[in-house]
Amino acid sequence: MTAHPSPDHHPSTRPSGPQTFSGEPFGARLRRAMDERGPLCVGIDPHASLLAEWGLGDDIAGLERFSRTVVEALADRVAVLKPQSAFFERFGSRGLAVLEKSVQEARAAGALVVMDAKRGDIGSTMAAYAEAFLRPEAPLFSDALTVSPYLGYGSLSPAVALARESGAGLFVLALTSNPEGGEVQHAVRADGRTVGATMLAHLAAENAGEEPLGSFGAVVGATLGDLSSYDLDMGGPLLAPGIGAQGATPADLPRVFGAAVRNVVPNVSRGVLRHGPDAGALRGAAERFAAEIRQAVTAA
Template sequence: MSEHGTREQGVSEHGVGEVDVRVDGTGPEPFGARLRRAMDERGPLCVGIDPHASLLADWGLNDDVAGLERFSRTVVEALADRVAVLKPQSAFFERFGSRGVAVLEKSVEAAREAGALVVMDAKRGDIGSTMAAYAAAFLEKGSPLFSDALTVSPYLGYGSLKPAVELARESGSGLFVLALTSNPEGAEVQHAVRPEDTALRNVGATMLAHLAEENAGQTPMGSFGAVVGATLGDLSAYDLGINGPLLAPGVGAQGATPADLPRVFGAALHQVVPNVSRGVLRHGPDIGALRASSDLFAAQIRAALESA
């Protein structure tokens, strides 16, 4: 560990490991750069860590803290050394109170130590000091829950995310903003139109435009991404070229397949981080089966990328 702060977990030029600062020594290496390297080396697959009650039961585990810990430890052991991203859903840990959050802290630490980038799926969104506190919980170095990136909700206005944007830039972390999500209910907000007769009348398109502005000039990829569902079909009406990652839930149990990705994302395909949760997790608790399922999805995604 550097005397100047906590090491960033990522993929160095020598492979998976810890990196303290940018190559030029000017500060923490941005999430976008670390994610791009991890995607290139490991493939872009993101696997969720979603220990909901039915999956615990399917694994033969009790719906308690011991079952939660066994589930999370097994997923990290099976996958953290091979997938680019692990995405714990904080709600499934929070429901057990402080002991569940303690399991989440251990899972984040173990996953990052094994080389996976961690996207905390907490979907936080508020204003002012409250948003700043949410950001500090997940994006401030030294926090027990410090993660490589955080999912956030912009529906109190994109400007409400400013504390998280500023802290992410400072700490080298990233954000994934809910823009065009895979749940049907999202359309009533995300596809709503603004009264102004402009090219950005659609609210989801407006969020994408904000992210493109945040990422302008960043290489090889910006750190501010969008959540865009893989189940949404033709998205050619949207400008997905935000120079940042597109976290794509919906692959697997929700019905989308890796072969659908080129049709949905078009020219932005190589920025896509497909997320699979139940499609992989249902094969637990056998570590070999979890790895085999993850490897199969990774191979299918690679084939879709190569065919595009």
């Protein structure tokens, strides 16, 4: 049986060291990071309002200061950092250079990096997106990538294949927290299953036989309430946005995710980031969320 953090475990006091990437499957690396550091994922979301709250300009210097501060404060203690690619892309090539450096420095400090880029296309274009983020020698190589399956799950095949080859992972949009998502994800197919349930079934097939955790996860919003009609225990991780500013709390996790709660990677962005630019305040906020999540998961 996989060991889980005990209630008195404090991830910030015994962080694991820098990663040496060996091609070990993402699921195995994520399980270890969650057990050692707790399951918290913190977003790196340098949108204009947060830059202003930090007293920074909405420019490349502000972007660089923001990203560097978050990485230096948290990458040696949280399991996962999740940069939102769009907030870097809006600054063009210089923004992408900041993103590259942030990813590389976060991974060097021991955090796993999930690139939140939500890529989705077909054929050679999907393959090119996969090469950009999942090929180990690529400048933006990340431990996992968020992808959209809504051109059909099979459209993700190039990303699935390269993730398997490189030891990276995917988080597939399945049951998202935005209200508009329901018109697609809760739509019922001819076989009686919803589209979201179909995505979870595909992921269960990808993860079959993988221990201690599969590398192909789903994005499932923590704000969605009772999901007991969905089989969330599909052998892979569940990236769960919505805690903090969007209204969900760590105490909601067992109710929403049920038996799959130990595979949940709760994402908090503004709830931590609004405490910057002071590094100590960022660490304190992350530790408080981590403790609340640990308590909720342990009690489940």
